[in-house]
Amino acid sequence: MGMGVEFRNQMAKRAAEEIQNGMVVNLGIGIPSLVPNHLAKETMVMFHAENGITGMGPSPAIGDEDENLCNAGGFPVTLTSGASYCDSAISFGMIRRGRVDITILGSLEVSQSGDLANWIVPGKKVPGMGGAMELAQKAKKVIVVMNHSDKYGNPKIVTSCTLPLTSAGCVDLIITELAVFMVTEEGLLLTELFTPYSLENVIEKTGCEFKVSENVREIPY
Amino acid sequence: MGMGVEFRNQMAKRAAEEIQNGMVVNLGIGIPSLVPNHLAKETMVMFHAENGITGMGPSPAIGDEDENLCNAGGFPVTLTSGASYCDSAISFGMIRRGRVDITILGSLEVSQSGDLANWIVPGKKVPGMGGAMELAQKAKKVIVVMNHSDKYGNPKIVTSCTLPLTSAGCVDLIITELAVFMVTEEGLLLTELFTPYSLENVIEKTGCEFKVSENVREIPY
Amino acid sequence: MKNPFGKITTLEAVMEQFHDGMTLMFGGFGGVGSPPTLIEGILNKGIVDITLIGNDTGFPHIGIGKLVREERAKKVIASHIGSNPIAGQLMHTGKLEVEFSPQGILAERIRAGGVGLAAFFSDIGMDNELVSKNKPRFHLDGKDYLIETALTAEVAIVYAKKADEYGNLIYDKSARNTNPLVAMAGDITIAEVEEIVPLGSLDPDEIITPGVFVDFVIPSKGVNWKWAWE
Amino acid sequence: MKNPFGKITTLEAVMEQFHDGMTLMFGGFGGVGSPPTLIEGILNKGIVDITLIGNDTGFPHIGIGKLVREERAKKVIASHIGSNPIAGQLMHTGKLEVEFSPQGILAERIRAGGVGLAAFFSDIGMDNELVSKNKPRFHLDGKDYLIETALTAEVAIVYAKKADEYGNLIYDKSARNTNPLVAMAGDITIAEVEEIVPLGSLDPDEIITPGVFVDFVIPSKGVNWKWAWE
Numbered sequence: 001m002g003m004g005v006e007f008r009n010q011m012a013k014r015a016a017e018e019i020q021n022g023m024v025v026n027l028g029i030g031i032p033s034l035v036p037n038h039l040a041k042e043t044m045v046m047f048h049a050e051n052g053i054t055g056m057g058p059s060p061a062i063g064d065e066d067e068n069l070c071n072a073g074g075f076p077v078t079l080t081s082g083a084s085y086c087d088s089a090i091s092f093g094m095i096r097r098g099r100v101d102i103t104i105l106g107s108l109e110v111s112q113s114g115d116l117a118n119w120i121v122p123g124k125k126v127p128g129m130g131g132a133m134e135l136a137q138k139a140k141k142v143i144v145v146m147n148h149s150d151k152y153g154n155p156k157i158v159t160s161c162t163l164p165l166t167s168a169g170c171v172d173l174i175i176t177e178l179a180v181f182m183v184t185e186e187g188l189l190l191t192e193l194f195t196p197y198s199l200e201n202v203i204e205k206t207g208c209e210f211k212v213s214e215n216v217r218e219i220p221y
Numbered sequence: 222m223g224m225g226v227e228f229r230n231q232m233a234k235r236a237a238e239e240i241q242n243g244m245v246v247n248l249g250i251g252i253p254s255l256v257p258n259h260l261a262k263e264t265m266v267m268f269h270a271e272n273g274i275t276g277m278g279p280s281p282a283i284g285d286e287d288e289n290l291c292n293a294g295g296f297p298v299t300l301t302s303g304a305s306y307c308d309s310a311i312s313f314g315m316i317r318r319g320r321v322d323i324t325i326l327g328s329l330e331v332s333q334s335g336d337l338a339n340w341i342v343p344g345k346k347v348p349g350m351g352g353a354m355e356l357a358q359k360a361k362k363v364i365v366v367m368n369h370s371d372k373y374g375n376p377k378i379v380t381s382c383t384l385p386l387t388s389a390g391c392v393d394l395i396i397t398e399l400a401v402f403m404v405t406e407e408g409l410l411l412t413e414l415f416t417p418y419s420l421e422n423v424i425e426k427t428g429c430e431f432k433v434s435e436n437v438r439e440i441p442y
Numbered sequence: 443m444k445n446p447f448g449k450i451t452t453l454e455a456v457m458e459q460f461h462d463g464m465t466l467m468f469g470g471f472g473g474v475g476s477p478p479t480l481i482e483g484i485l486n487k488g489i490v491d492i493t494l495i496g497n498d499t500g501f502p503h504i505g506i507g508k509l510v511r512e513e514r515a516k517k518v519i520a521s522h523i524g525s526n527p528i529a530g531q532l533m534h535t536g537k538l539e540v541e542f543s544p545q546g547i548l549a550e551r552i553r554a555g556g557v558g559l560a561a562f563f564s565d566i567g568m569d570n571e572l573v574s575k576n577k578p579r580f581h582l583d584g585k586d587y588l589i590e591t592a593l594t595a596e597v598a599i600v601y602a603k604k605a606d607e608y609g610n611l612i613y614d615k616s617a618r619n620t621n622p623l624v625a626m627a628g629d630i631t632i633a634e635v636e637e638i639v640p641l642g643s644l645d646p647d648e649i650i651t652p653g654v655f656v657d658f659v660i661p662s663k664g665v666n667w668k669w670a671w672e
Numbered sequence: 673m674k675n676p677f678g679k680i681t682t683l684e685a686v687m688e689q690f691h692d693g694m695t696l697m698f699g700g701f702g703g704v705g706s707p708p709t710l711i712e713g714i715l716n717k718g719i720v721d722i723t724l725i726g727n728d729t730g731f732p733h734i735g736i737g738k739l740v741r742e743e744r745a746k747k748v749i750a751s752h753i754g755s756n757p758i759a760g761q762l763m764h765t766g767k768l769e770v771e772f773s774p775q776g777i778l779a780e781r782i783r784a785g786g787v788g789l790a791a792f793f794s795d796i797g798m799d800n801e802l803v804s805k806n807k808p809r810f811h812l813d814g815k816d817y818l819i820e821t822a823l824t825a826e827v828a829i830v831y832a833k834k835a836d837e838y839g840n841l842i843y844d845k846s847a848r849n850t851n852p853l854v855a856m857a858g859d860i861t862i863a864e865v866e867e868i869v870p871l872g873s874l875d876p877d878e879i880i881t882p883g884v885f886v887d888f889v890i891p892s893k894g895v896n897w898k899w900a901w902e
Contacts, residue, residue, distance in 0.1 A: 270616070271471075271545060271546070272471040272472070272474070272616050272619045273471075273616055273618055273619050274616050286669075286671065286672075287615065288474065288617075288665060288669055289474060289475070289614040289615045289616060289617035290615040290616050290617075291472065291474045291616055292616075293471065293472070294472060294525075295471070295472030295473055295474055295501075295504075295525065295669070295670055295671075296670070296671050297671055306613075306615060306616060306618050307618070308549070308618055308619065308620065308621070308622045308623055308650075309471065309497065309545070309546070309549040309619050309620045309623065310546070310549040310550055310552075310553045310623055312546070312549075313545065313546025313547075313549055313550070314546075316546060317546065317566075341572075346524075346530075347523075347530065347533070348522055348523055348524025348530070349498070349520060349521050349522035349523050349524060349540075349542045350521060350522070350542060350544050350545070350567070350570075350572075350573070351498075351521050351522040351524075351545050352521070352544070352545035352546060354544045354566050354567045354570070354573070355544055355545065355546045355547070355566055358565070358566060359566075385570065385571075385572070386569065386570065387570075388567075388569075388570075389569055
């Protein structure tokens, strides 16, 4: 999308704040894959991959790839200490049993009630849901990290999703390059602003109403 | 039951004839456990235990028992070459998927249509079915090895079982100390006699009608 | 030993997880692979009215049979109680409710609970009243099936050969049996292990139960019963 | 190498198991862990109208994607076809029927087939038309579930690191993925392996797929595709 690396890193850094010691975390492709770079070294996290890895580490150096050690996208990874392999059924068993603490993923749209639409563009792209539905429905916390607007400048945070849903009411937290929103019973609550963006900037680019926290945290770029 | 060792061995030997090279075989307790003694050395068989062993070998010598290597009854066993462990769910997966070729088990009663009643004596003994139902329903071939009569002299092969069924119509072959019966669409067919027992002896001690093969094989004690 | 995930603890510390009236799932098959130290701890704590879920009731002095013998269970869900005559006596005198499930179906019910599935179809014991009583049926592709429901428990206790600091488990021989299934089915899972090893000591390909499913690890004091065959 | 169970064979010999119109299940996830030699053999044999069952359709030149690219499949049951644009094109032009199943549910459907269960309850994708369409529902304990049916296939092909002479399998790292599930779900299961070792060479505790589920073992000629990341 041509989004600058500083935006991507800011969003990933904010998402990393949600991760506590000992958590099991599943990362989607794109910006979420930058999250590990922003974790404190002493934080012990087990990164989970749907194909059956618990304890993924960083990408290997070029030339050190192992064709039999890849993430769910088919790209080479490494392991951290304490990692294990399992079959895909057990890997999703972890998800459905509620043992995955956080999933951080991208999205095409998110609604004010936390509906997630990130898997299909009818008539254009029908790639299949992969593991997105299980993660969206069953991870303990669902964090969406995405651009505030699509490539045409249309808001991706909307009153009601226009695209088919991956899962309804599943999103807990939305992080964009402009702001951070919590999904609450009463709709979206803006809790943080990435300055120099202002509340007015966010209102202008958001496709739905939202409340604003009494204490908005400002995070400078 | 005070049945002599020669009878027990004769029945086990006959049951062993059913086992072909490469088969997966589950043995019940009692007489079935004698079957391996009667297999040709060159026959490669994988003995299956419900608790998760494929490839059980003979009992260990006294003093060589391993408390973590036991059969489904909790008694020590050994392994053969090529053995493997699995959890109990996969062990029963083998049974339900039809990968267990033969189960050889004892019974309280068998009916002329192959109904098996081997797990419960109402008001007296209700130990639970264990894995008997799965084995009876799903093993490719079910062989019952049992005394022809109970300890009161009553026939155990009957028109219709008086005890609660383990599984209906599941038995393929009945081996007693007197004779061998195939369960066919038309009822029981006596195919073999353990001489010196005669057909008259068998008729007298059997609680249902049965047909007699045109070529009864006589197996001497 | 380091403890970066805070999972390595003591028998004394995990005892707070056990309380009267709880559901307790246990690994093991005929006593083999049941956690002796945890069972002794539960026995000593004196808790009662337990609903026990596991393959069988062991022997009176072996495995979970000890809790049954001391009348700590109000109900047991198992495939077999034959090796523990006390269980049978308690059942007949109405002191113990017993729900029988065919062995492989029980294993699958525990696994289903462990992997977050609610129920599955079974054709085992369709015609048997004890198995089929009160179970809904479903007709699919010309055949009837029983609906067998998943089982979970407030606490699951398992016995393993080794755990690392994350609670990754490997089992010893046929003592594996129901343990990997039970380990997934506990809301809280406690593993009693023969040996605790540093993170990274276990081959990732050999780990049977990922530590994801394990909340606490305690060292075993070893088997404290004489086996039936001894 | 001895062959006491007659399971060790050649690519040429197992090719008789593949025929037009068959159901074929394959192990692998994004091409990783899919059996290259068997896929090449099937491609060369020229069979058509295959119903493919597996996690995804690989990439056009990687894994099962090769068969899809050559239009050998009439139907595919998968969770994802996004990495193989040809699959999407064939779907849109009506040349390929695609049944999508959520990834973990697909894995469970394959496992259910593999362990002889007919169906299970799922609450994944209840409100999604693509997932829930035409599936029966069942109300249990106050909640609705979809009935997800088991999957089996005439032939299942898997990729493993080592097999012994009985067909016991161990896998390599994340190339395990769906392979142990697929190995159970074939009416006939063929394992392509990097190495065949004598009976007794594998530690019984480390075997992932017991040879009970494996009918034939053939040696792999090695991966014959360039990875997407290369």
